[in-house]
Amino acid sequence: MATRIFTHGDGDGLCAGALALAANPGAEVFFTHPFGLLGDLGNAEEGDFVVICDISLPEHELSAVLDRFSELAEGGRLVYIDHHPLPEGLSIGDIPGEAIHDTRSSASELAYGLFREGLGGPLGRVAIYGAIADYLDGTPMMAKLLCDWDKRAIYFETGVLVQGIEGRKRDYDFKRSVVRHLAANDPPSAHPELLRSALENAAREEGAIRSIGKRVRVEGEVAYVIDFPFSLGKAAIYARASAGAAVGIAGERRKGSIDMSLRTCRGDIDLNRILRRIAPGLGGSGGGHPSAAGARIPEGRFREFIEGLNAALAGPP
Numbered sequence: 561m562a563t564r565i566f567t568h569g570d571g572d573g574l575c576a577g578a579l580a581l582a583a584n585p586g587a588e589v590f591f592t593h594p595f596g597l598l599g600d601l602g603n604a605e606e607g608d609f610v611v612i613c614d615i616s617l618p619e620h621e622l623s624a625v626l627d628r629f630s631e632l633a634e635g636g637r638l639v640y641i642d643h644h645p646l647p648e649g650l651s652i653g654d655i656p657g658e659a660i661h662d663t664r665s666s667a668s669e670l671a672y673g674l675f676r677e678g679l680g681g682p683l684g685r686v687a688i689y690g691a692i693a694d695y696l697d698g699t700p701m702m703a704k705l706l707c708d709w710d711k712r713a714i715y716f717e718t719g720v721l722v723q724g725i726e727g728r729k730r731d732y733d734f735k736r737s738v739v740r741h742l743a744a745n746d747p748p749s750a751h752p753e754l755l756r757s758a759l760e761n762a763a764r765e766e767g768a769i770r771s772i773g774k775r776v777r778v779e780g781e782v783a784y785v786i787d788f789p790f791s792l793g794k795a796a797i798y799a800r801a802s803a804g805a806a807v808g809i810a811g812e813r814r815k816g817s818i819d820m821s822l823r824t825c826r827g828d829i830d831l832n833r834i835l836r837r838i839a840p841g842l843g844g845s846g847g848g849h850p851s852a853a854g855a856r857i858p859e860g861r862f863r864e865f866i867e868g869l870n871a872a873l874a875g876p877p
């Protein structure tokens with residue numbers, strides 16, 4: 561029975577995947593995302609132990625994905641570990657196999673909770689890196705794990721990890737090497753290529769911070785940049801901050817659509833709910849977390865999207 565791990569390529573996904581790998585040495589690691597999950601699960605075979613981490617369930621092919629889960633769970637073992645809001649109408653009991661789901665914790669924390677007995681070493685810090693990477697280190701379990709480490713050193717290491725993988729989206733061999741490194745409980749700063757990449761990205765980020773103000777457009781409560789050559793998530797933060805707006809958006813044109821990240825600091829705004837409500841009506845899709853989300857909207861309807869977003873922000877919560 562082979563173990564195959566399917567995880568997200570961001571900081572939380574890498575750490576969750578590393579914890580799964582540490583508990584299952586020799587497992588194969590694949591990187592995937594909601595739109596690619598169904599196709600990527602073609603790499604799993606009946607009888608496998610399949611671990612899926614940090615991949616939100618895709619609404620558009622949900623039943624096909626759940627059917628595939630059920631095939632894999634019946635023939636072998638399937639564990640689905642995630643913290644993104646479930647598609648509307650789906651509850652955790654509807655997911656075939658073992659589902660570990662909590663929107664309040666990072667996927668890394670959930671993976672740590674599942675695999676901790678089999679880790680054979682103090683890998684708690686790997687869970688903490690992943691939690692910080694997803695801004696979810698304020699949970700009771702993270703507070704408890706942090707007691708065993710120096711917070712400042714952990715933040716440094718997480719910074720190296722997060723900055724180091726920036727812009728390396730589809731560089732899967734590099735990311736696999738990082739997952740193996742983390743699974744061995746080696747700190748991110750001891751991975752030479754990761755550290756070099758982190759330093760390069762830190763310099764690029766400084767340039768972006770200094771120049772983004774000139775590119776930001778503001779409509780109502782929303783500040784946005786399109787095709788600003790930098791990480792969408794970070795550009796959304798800096799676009800919002802530079803304009804003092806409620807919501808920041810950074811988008812890029814891609815195949816007739818605008819793919820975007822959205823960020824807010826306002827606790828009364830739920831971007832996930834707003835996007836799930838307005839994006840489908842514009843021929844797009846969107847969702848994520850309340851304060852950090854993503855969407856894909858047809859380019860010709862972007863203006864309407866901004867109007868709809870402003871209307872949702874102004875309307876009843």
Ligand SMILES: [Mn+2]
Nearest residue numbers: 572614667694
């Ligand atoms: Mn995550």
